[in-house]
Amino acid sequence: MEKIAIYPGSFDPVTNGHMDIIERGLNIFDKIIVAILINPNKKYLFSLEERLEMLEKSLEQFSNIEIDSFSGLLVNYAEIRKANAILRGMRAVSDFEYEFQLALMNRKLNRDVQSVFLMTGLRWIFTSSSIIKEAARFGGDITSMVPPLVDKKLKEKMKETLP
Ligand code: PNS
Numbered sequence: 001m002e003k004i005a006i007y008p009g010s011f012d013p014v015t016n017g018h019m020d021i022i023e024r025g026l027n028i029f030d031k032i033i034v035a036i037l038i039n040p041n042k043k044y045l046f047s048l049e050e051r052l053e054m055l056e057k058s059l060e061q062f063s064n065i066e067i068d069s070f071s072g073l074l075v076n077y078a079e080i081r082k083a084n085a086i087l088r089g090m091r092a093v094s095d096f097e098y099e100f101q102l103a104l105m106n107r108k109l110n111r112d113v114q115s116v117f118l119m120t121g122l123r124w125i126f127t128s129s130s131i132i133k134e135a136a137r138f139g140g141d142i143t144s145m146v147p148p149l150v151d152k153k154l155k156e157k158m159k160e161t162l163p
Pocket of ligand 1: 008009010011037072073074075102105106
C-alpha cells in the first residue's frame, strides 16, 4: 500500500523549516500532499493563490509531492485523499501542547489516520512564518530562512503594504 501523508498548515508563507520537514518526510512516505487550510476567519498576509504558487514553485524539484488546499476537518480530508498519516514538524517545547491536543483530537475523530512528528532541524528551531514576517516587515534580512521565491515575494509585499 502506498504510504501517503498530508502535511497541513497555513504556509503564510512556506519557510525553510517547512521545506526541511517535507524533504525529510519524503524519506518515510511515498507521497506527501502539502495542504493549505482554507480558513475564511483568519487574516493572512498572502492570498491562497499566492501561497499555493510559492509552495508549487519552491517544491517543483520533487516528483512525489502534491500541493492542494482543503477546508473542514483535516481527518476527513485525509480520508478522502486516502492518506494514512498527518505529518507535522515540532519545534521547541512551546509547540508540544498544541500539537498534542491536535493529534489527540484527530485520533479521536479518526483512529485510522496516524499523526507523525519530525523534530525540526536545529537551524530552524526559532523560526516560524510569523516571526519571519515580523522581521521582514521591519527590514530584517530573512534571505537564509525562506526559499528564494518567498524572499522575493515577501520583499514585494512589504513594499506594497508599508506606507
Ligand atoms: O500551520 P498551522 O496554522 O499551525 O496549521 C494548523 C492546521 C491547519 C493543521 C489545523 O488548524 C487544522 O488541521 N485545521 C483544520 C480543522 C481541524 O481538523 N482541526 C483539528 C480538529 S478540531
